[in-house]
């Protein structure tokens with residue numbers, strides 16, 4: 001049969017996979033688009049401050065890598081990662097109390113890929129996955145693809161409540177951020193870490209520990225990782241994004257031996273390997289102890305901005321607002337009084353010249369709509385003060401008067 005030359009061509013029969021129903025645009029990225037408008041003071045992004053990027057060290061290391069090992073750096077490479085970088089990671093984690101063999105380290109394309117690979121490895125459709133409340137939005141995005149059922153573990157200012165882990169019994173894993181959590185900024189104490197590990201261990205509940213902010217402490221280093229307290233029951237994620245530069249997309253997973261082969265197969269299927277040039281570049285930068293000089297500079301800069309935001313919040317926010325001053329990381333978490341929905345507040349704040357992230361984005365279960373996240377690291381102290389004044393103004397100005 002000849003096709004009718006006059007008939008319109010049939011439309012292509014794209015059928016989206018069921019899992020796409022659980023994929024959503026990241027609200028943070030959507031907000032970031034708005035905040036690129038000139039004049040807006042954005043306290044919304046979770047971006048490191050670009051003035052901390054070690055550009056000269058990168059230029060020099062990049063020149064050396066391309067001079068010394070150009071073919072190796074530009075060739076396909078091992079899926080596990082660049083061996084000297086895996087060794088560096090294993091040794092570096094040793095200083096925090098973990099005992100890691102380099103064979104347990106998988107170099108990933110950012111720790112975001114670690115979240116995706118662990119999801120692929122451990123979540124079936126309908127599997128229960130336990131998360132903190134609130135938790136990191138990007139992890140929910142990564143896990144959602146695998147169609148889990150979330151169990152939300154109640155938390156206080158010290159992290160997840162050990163008694164709350166009962167509800168998580170039988171979950172595939174509990175996802176935790178013990179150091180300067182994104183979004184709440186809290187850091188879990190050593191006694192609470194011990195309690196959590198004890199309860200998780202006796203319940204046979206595996207842990208996924210995500211630690212991108214642990215090096216960004218202002219007052220004292222955080223307690224040892226959960227992975228040092230229960231190595232065989234914990235998968236650990238780390239990254240170079242917050243101590244070097246996120247554009248390199250370099251992170252790592254430390255997996256118990258039993259999981260490593262399948263994790264590696266998931267990595268191979270995803271992208272064969274993390275860019276070899278970036279791995280060699282970072283190793284070249286850090287191998288002589290560069291981070292021991294560089295990270296204290298980041299801490300000093302971020303500490304000053306943390307202090308500026310603490311002062312501005314105390315000076316400008318109306319009574320009834322509640323926050324804790326974080327002892328590291330990048331975020332303040334603010335609870336507003338009464339029934340204020342921060343999602344509805346955001347357009348008023350943007351109209352008044354500032355932006356934040358509404359807290360509802362960070363909940364797997366019913367959200368606390370009166371919360372919001374503020375980043376203090378990308379904006380200089382004077383701008384932080386102005387941004388918080390604008391937030392206070394949006395809070396105290398009736399909606400109809402800011403509509404223009």
Ligand SMILES: Cc1ncc(COP(=O)(O)O)c(C=O)c1O
Nearest residue numbers: 046110111112136182239241251
């Ligand atoms: C808690 C947490 N985990 C993981 C990531 C992903 O970071 P990256 O992929 O750059 O390592 C972020 C980024 O902000 C984060 O805040």
